Amino acid sequence: MSSDTLKKRKAKVIRSDGGTPETKRGRGEGDQSEEVEEKLRQGCVHFITLKKLNRLAHMRLKKGRDQTHEAKQKVDVLHLQLQNLLYEVMHLQKEIGKCLEFKSQHEEIELVSVDDFLRDAPAEISRPHLTKDDPHQLTLARLDWELEQRKRLAEQYKSSLCSKEKILKGIELKKEYLGSLQPGLHAIMQASLPVQEYLSMPFERVQKQAEVARHLPPPLYVLFVQANAYGQACDKNLSVSISGDVDEAKALSRPPEDSQDDESDSDAEEEQQNTKRRRATVGVQLDDKRKEMLKRHPLSLCIDLKCKDGSVLHLFFYYLMNLNILTVKTKVSASADLSGAVSAGELLNSESLLNCLYASDHGQETPNPANRYQFDKVGIITFADYVSQLGHPYNWVQCLGGLQFSSDRPQAEGACSSLSASHMEATMKLLRGRLQSRLALHKQFGSLEHSIVPVSSECQHLFPAKVVSRLARWTMMSHQDFLELHFVQHVAKAGLVKETDLFFMAIVERGTARLQAAVVLNPRYPEITPLFSLSLLWKGERSGRSDDNLRAMESEVNVFRSELQGPRPGLQLLTNQIQRLCVCLDVYLETESQVCDGSEGPREFPREKMCLRTARGPNRLKPFKYNHPQGFFSHR
């Protein structure tokens, strides 16, 4: 406010200064100069006061500023102190936190519990009077005790190690000693060889065989053991021998016996090798895979069955490793000369000799169902293609080797020897029976081809003394030819004809009458009766279907096996059947009414057989049954 006043005054002065010159001019200059000097003196005074005031104001201002400045400074110092303290507080807090979190290593050591410690530790360590109250001392004491215990146990460990070393050394020594025994024993055995021969007890040979047998695969081994046992116990005419390459077998037994992996590994190797040399065609690769799958074990078993008449049946058993089945090949060395019978060609054919030893055991397909998947992998459609090369995988062969494959039972693990034992006797009997029946048939066929029906003296009573009809021809037929005959369709329809059967045609003639008989011979002859089907060509053609009497003749020959089989083992069944057929044809022709073709005249076949009645029953059957010793024919 004073500055305003001063400013007003200044303006006033200036104005008045300005004004004064003007007024000076106006009025007179004398008065004016005194006023002006007065005014100038006043103005200067005013100026000086003004300056003084300004100065005072400035000084006051300055003072105020200084005071503020001081106060500010004080505040700053205090503020700084405060911050220092706060920092210190934070720092201390962190330190405290760290201290609290500190974990000493000693807490990781598992110490025995306090009670155990107080109980076990000796007094100088546990110092109960101190540790009772002070947990720190207690922990220290426990640590001490721990340390001591550990030291002690470390010492014990060292001493046990030492003793173990000693014992191992002792074992080594003893082993060496035992090893040195074996050469000594061997030397003794060599020395005893001459003694064995002198006493004729071939232990050595048997042992050698047993030695080789150790390398046999399990099924063959089972078969070997069982066959040997059976041969020694029941059957002196059975001998067993092992043939093949023992070294290869040893080589095989070393790597693990997993056929699947082996195959794939060897395949992989093969393929690698092939790409290195040249790219083999897919066909060749597949071929190799097939060969690999069908590989035989290098060792094979040979069982020889000798029969009473000197002929021998040789059976060679092979083991297919990857397929886990046994196969068999046969050979017959007959004592008598087997040539001469054309129709008997098939009888001793080694391919079909052992067909259907048990019913429906063809040996064309592998009995192991797992083989199906293996075959699919290498493109084998059916095992039958390889049968001639590898042998027949009959079911009885698997049973003898203890291998059991059944779709409804789980596959037996490995080879089971009780299965083999139970089948051995039955199978050997069947094999012998089969050989004998085939040899007998061979001999009989030779005679049949010469139109002579061989009837032994034991069976003469079945037939009359005079038989006029004779067997004109005896030939073998194929399955196809047989099925084409019109008079055998009823047999085929009844399911009694199989591909494994043998088929023959017998032609019996008397005068103008010609009887054709088609024979179905089951491989299991004489267990299964041969089946005859008849067709008669005489004044027209008749067959068992159209003529009841021919049907009765068929029945006479087919159904009465118990009469016709002759003495055990029934090997004369077929020839007796043929002879009976001839006798029945005689009866048929002689009893046929003479008015057959309407003409009266001398009968072609005069009645020679003695019959009581020539017709009986609603279908007027002829008397086909021969009665011995009265010698007349009657009806059944």
Next chain:
Amino acid sequence: MGPVELLHMSVFSQSFSPCGRFLAAGNNYGEIAIFSLSAALSPDATDLSQKPILTFTAHEGPVFTLLSTDTHLLSAGNGEISAWSWVELTKRSTKAVWTRRPNYKSSLEIPEINAMIINPKDNSLIVGGGDNNIHIMDMETGTFKSVLQGHTDYIHCLALKEREGEILSGGEDGAVRIWDSRTRQAVHCIEVFKYEECARPQFGKWISCLATDSDWMLCGGGPSLSLWHLRSMSPTSVFPLAGCQREAVFHQDVIFAVGEGPHVSHCLLGGSVKAQIPCTSPSLNTLALNLSSTEHRVMTAAGSSDKIDVFTNFSYRAFSLSF
């Protein structure tokens, strides 16, 4: 019975039970099989219902003839007649009620019995067979009252004219003899093979089937099947059937005949063959009609096989029962 025995089986005789629900069949091995018709004809029949419910050996020789009375089944074997109770048979009990033998003269070979019929008037059983004679047995007492002799060869078939009480018999000697049951004398003797229309010398002269229907008679065998008028004793129609017929029956206006050849022949009274229905057996021995039952009204035929064909509609074979 193995498959070979089944292959050589022949069925010779059939008889329906009095209630009409069962069929008995006899074969050449001397066995009788009882089949349940109600099971075989039911809508849910399986293969098993076409097999017999009971099979047993009744006789030593073949069972050539079976006959049913109101309660019993009569079967004939080698020279013996056995009776079985139907009620017991359906319960699978195979004990014969009685077995009787006619008096045979010779004992060297036991003659078979080929035909049996019952005369309801005096309750007697008339039996004809291999000894060329007809025996008459009283059903109540079981004694053989009389023997009718006259045939020179064995007797194939018998028939009865109820009204006049006359017995007709046909035999291997080719003669059809007509006997009076009371006087036991042969009234007529017809030698069929002497008549040119019927005779077939290429086959023979035996008569194997006979049937009568009041004044009419059917006979056949070696000679052709022919229909005779008994009053005039002359053949009125001859049926042109190829084989030898073994059984023929009258049914309403049709004649059914079976014999050699795998078919049942339907013939009309006029002499024409209406139809020949094929069957499974190559030749047939026996034909039977189940007239006593309404719901199981079938015709069955069997012969040289182990199958019995069943015809529900007489014009075609429905299915076969098998032994």
